[in-house]
Amino acid sequence: xxxxxxxxxxxxxxxxxxxxxxxxxxxxxxxxxxxxxxxxxxxxxxxxxxxxxxxxxxxxxxxxxxxxxxxxxxxxxxxxxxxxxxxxxxxxxxxxxxxxxxxxxxxxxxxxxxxxxxxxxxxxxxxxxxxxxxxxxxxxxxxxxxxxxxxxxxxxxxxxxxxxxxxxxxxxxxxxxxxxxxxxxxxxxxxxxxxxxxxxxxxxxxxxxxxxxxxxxxxxxxxxxxxxxxxxxxxxxxxxxxxxxxxxxxxxxxxxxxxxxxxxxxxxxxxxxxxxxxxxxxxxxxxxxxxxxxxxxxxxxxxxxxxxxxxxxxxxxxxxxxxxxxxxxx
Amino acid sequence: xxxxxxxxxxxxxxxxxxxxxxxxxxxxxxxxxxxxxxxxxxxxxxxxxxxxxxxxxxxxxxxxxxxxxxxxxxxxxxxxxxxxxxxxxxxxxxxxxxxxxxxxxxxxxxxxxxxxxxxxxxxxxxxxxxxxxxxxxxxxxxxxxxxxxxxxxxxxxxxxxxxxxxxxxxxxxxxxxxxxxxxxxxxxxxxxxxxxxxxxxxxxxxxxxxxxxxxxxxxxxxxxxxxxxxxxxxxxxxxxxxxxxxxxxxxxxxxxxxxxxxxxxxxxxxxxxxxxxxxxxxxxxxxxxxxxxxxxxxxxxxxxxxxxxxxxxxxxxxxxxxxxxxxxxxxxxxxxxxxxxxxx
Numbered sequence: 001x002x003x004x005x006x007x008x009x010x011x012x013x014x015x016x017x018x019x020x021x022x023x024x025x026x027x028x029x030x031x032x033x034x035x036x037x038x039x040x041x042x043x044x045x046x047x048x049x050x051x052x053x054x055x056x057x058x059x060x061x062x063x064x065x066x067x068x069x070x071x072x073x074x075x076x077x078x079x080x081x082x083x084x085x086x087x088x089x090x091x092x093x094x095x096x097x098x099x100x101x102x103x104x105x106x107x108x109x110x111x112x113x114x115x116x117x118x119x120x121x122x123x124x125x126x127x128x129x130x131x132x133x134x135x136x137x138x139x140x141x142x143x144x145x146x147x148x149x150x151x152x153x154x155x156x157x158x159x160x161x162x163x164x165x166x167x168x169x170x171x172x173x174x175x176x177x178x179x180x181x182x183x184x185x186x187x188x189x190x191x192x193x194x195x196x197x198x199x200x201x202x203x204x205x206x207x208x209x210x211x212x213x214x215x216x217x218x219x220x221x222x223x224x225x226x227x228x229x230x231x232x233x234x235x236x237x238x239x240x241x242x243x244x245x246x247x248x249x250x251x252x253x254x255x256x257x258x259x260x261x262x263x264x265x266x267x268x269x270x271x272x273x274x275x276x277x278x279x280x281x282x283x284x285x286x287x288x289x290x291x292x293x294x295x296x297x298x299x300x301x302x303x304x305x306x307x308x309x310x311x312x313x314x315x316x317x318x319x320x321x322x323x324x325x326x327x328x329x330x
Numbered sequence: 331x332x333x334x335x336x337x338x339x340x341x342x343x344x345x346x347x348x349x350x351x352x353x354x355x356x357x358x359x360x361x362x363x364x365x366x367x368x369x370x371x372x373x374x375x376x377x378x379x380x381x382x383x384x385x386x387x388x389x390x391x392x393x394x395x396x397x398x399x400x401x402x403x404x405x406x407x408x409x410x411x412x413x414x415x416x417x418x419x420x421x422x423x424x425x426x427x428x429x430x431x432x433x434x435x436x437x438x439x440x441x442x443x444x445x446x447x448x449x450x451x452x453x454x455x456x457x458x459x460x461x462x463x464x465x466x467x468x469x470x471x472x473x474x475x476x477x478x479x480x481x482x483x484x485x486x487x488x489x490x491x492x493x494x495x496x497x498x499x500x501x502x503x504x505x506x507x508x509x510x511x512x513x514x515x516x517x518x519x520x521x522x523x524x525x526x527x528x529x530x531x532x533x534x535x536x537x538x539x540x541x542x543x544x545x546x547x548x549x550x551x552x553x554x555x556x557x558x559x560x561x562x563x564x565x566x567x568x569x570x571x572x573x574x575x576x577x578x579x580x581x582x583x584x585x586x587x588x589x590x591x592x593x594x595x596x597x598x599x600x601x602x603x604x605x606x607x608x609x610x611x612x613x614x615x616x617x618x619x620x621x622x623x624x625x626x627x628x629x630x631x632x633x634x635x636x637x638x639x640x641x642x643x644x645x646x647x648x649x650x651x652x653x654x655x656x657x658x659x660x661x662x663x664x665x666x667x668x669x670x671x672x673x674x
Contacts, residue, residue, distance in 0.1 A: 054518065160604045190372055191587060192583065192601035193604070195588070195598040195600035220590065223589065224598070258517060263520070263547050265573070265590060267549040273550075275525070
């Protein structure tokens with residue numbers, strides 16, 4: 001990929017990542033559910049890559065597989081030029097990478113105090129030499145996310161959704177990471193609180209030089225926070241480009257429909273908006289269509305789409321798309 | 331006469347910790363064939379307003395005396411369960427956020443649709459079945475005969491929501507209340523459902539009350555908008571007025587805090603603080619503790635709704651202050667005006 005050559009080694013490189021889950025479909029029989037099926041992308045240092053798609057497209061699985069919360073079925077995850085393979089590699093990687101989960105209610109242990117929740121990564125990786133250092137670290141982490149020392153001895157249930165998410169972010173920052181997977185971190189929050197947390201992600205990125213993989217389904221939020229955006233459909237990457245480029249000029253038929261379906265918070269634009277209506281629903285990933293997964297709903301599908309999955313190709317600078325009919329429909 | 335007229339609606343929950351004023355004296359009207367959006371964050375009272383109209387509140391909740399809900403001139407508060415049974419489903423229908431919880435997983439779609447139709451209309455089973463198929467066609471479900479024999483789990487989220495809409499439309503209600511109807515759905519499916527609701531609304535001429543937290547959905551669907559915060563109406567007016575000329579500090583804050591295609595190079599401007607605790611309501615304007623422009627008077631007492639123009643009302647002291655400053659009203663017009671220009 002050209003951007004790789006330009007910037008030297010990317011911070012994180014995903015090559016042909018596959019994650020299959022075995023689903024039992026009767027006694028002694030199982031079938032692979034291809035949640036992620038051959039996804040490749042790179043993330044450069046200091047950038048935010050947005051990963052969007054509808055429920056069941058595999059975007060969360062990509063994030064979790066990168067963190068090795070699931071063992072990858074196939075493919076390579078390369079962090080700072082080094083392939084992650086052994087248990088030791090994973091351990092080392094997790095000292096440099098962390099994850100923020102969607103649900104601030106279920107991702108915090110209700111029986112631990114806020115300071116213990118935030119310090120858990122420090123305890124696991126033994127990142128302090130004395131008790132005093134541990135509590136100093138906890139305090140500075142809490143300050144980073146706008147919490148105060150009086151919150152330290154409380155329990156998670158005493159906080160509102162937005163504050164809980166701040167605790168989750170402080171925990172992710174504990175190991176002083178270079179890379180954070182943000183898995184729908186603002187979806188569960190109210191609009192007025194969402195903006196506080198989005199801004200905090202931006203400020204922390206500037207201050208600490210963080211790199212994000214930002215997974216979300218709210219396209220306006222993703223567009224706001226990301227440098228580049230990748231669009232997934234049924235376990236496959238269909239388009240990848242600069243945030244504004246993909247939003248203003250999507251090329252893949254699915255990305256086009258997705259972008260046009262975003263309800264704009266502006267009555268005049270919303271009323272004038274010509275939405276591309278997609279017929280039908282997303283097929284079950286257990287019975288994914290052959291070839292291009294989008295062909296069953298695609299208005300441009302033809303026979304070639306049935307036979308093979310089109311490769312992700314660069315059609316203009318930094319704009320990648322996987323479609324057999326790019327040339328004809330754009 | 332307005333189709334629905336809500337006056338000074340007050341609904342409270344009586345909990346062990348005290349009285350929670352979920353809806354605190356709101357008034358609005360809905361005309362035939364209009365789409366009214368109610369926006370607000372969690373706990374703002376938007377759903378409780380809907381449940382109060384339908385009188386399907388939890389047993390701990392009560393619509394307080396002095397509230398009035400008139401449908402076609404008929405008073406519903408205190409009308410009794412017998413009257414309400416006749417109203418629900420016939421004149422006012424409601425659909426909920428999660429379509430799975432409104433469908434019974436142990437019965438087929440056909441069984442549930444036919445049951446609803448036979449309950450509300452004088453049709454026999456055969457006629458009800460025909461009507462059910464007709465309704466499924468109306469909401470664009472392919473092969474309705476086959477779908478009738480299937481169970482809810484065999485349908486996707488979008489399809490279930492269509493079925494629920496079909497069920498709600500069985501008696502051609504005058505008002506359809508949609509409580510976050512697309513929040514659980516993906517964007518492309520959301521677009522399908524919103525388009526369907528728009529076209530059905532035009533075809534059947536019903537009014538819709540659209541309850542949502544998504545300003546995008548409001549902008550797309552609604553003629554009129556009510557913005558709620560902590561059980562009160564901050565501002566109400568036509569969609570254009572609310573979006574292009576917001577006159578309540580909370581609405582202004584909301585508009586500034588959402589990402590749009592125009593502000594993507596700037597930082598968002600969030601509303602500071604956290605949502606209000608309904609058990610500890612402040613004395614004055616409920617938004618005052620989070621409002622950057624709060625004045626002394628805002629903390630002391632809440633502002634009455636004031637007409638901005640014929641299509642727009644807002645309850646914010648800022649408007650009173652501006653009006654006093656440009657001379658269109660005097661201090662005598664407002665009793666509590668003496669502290670109004672003093673900034674906190």
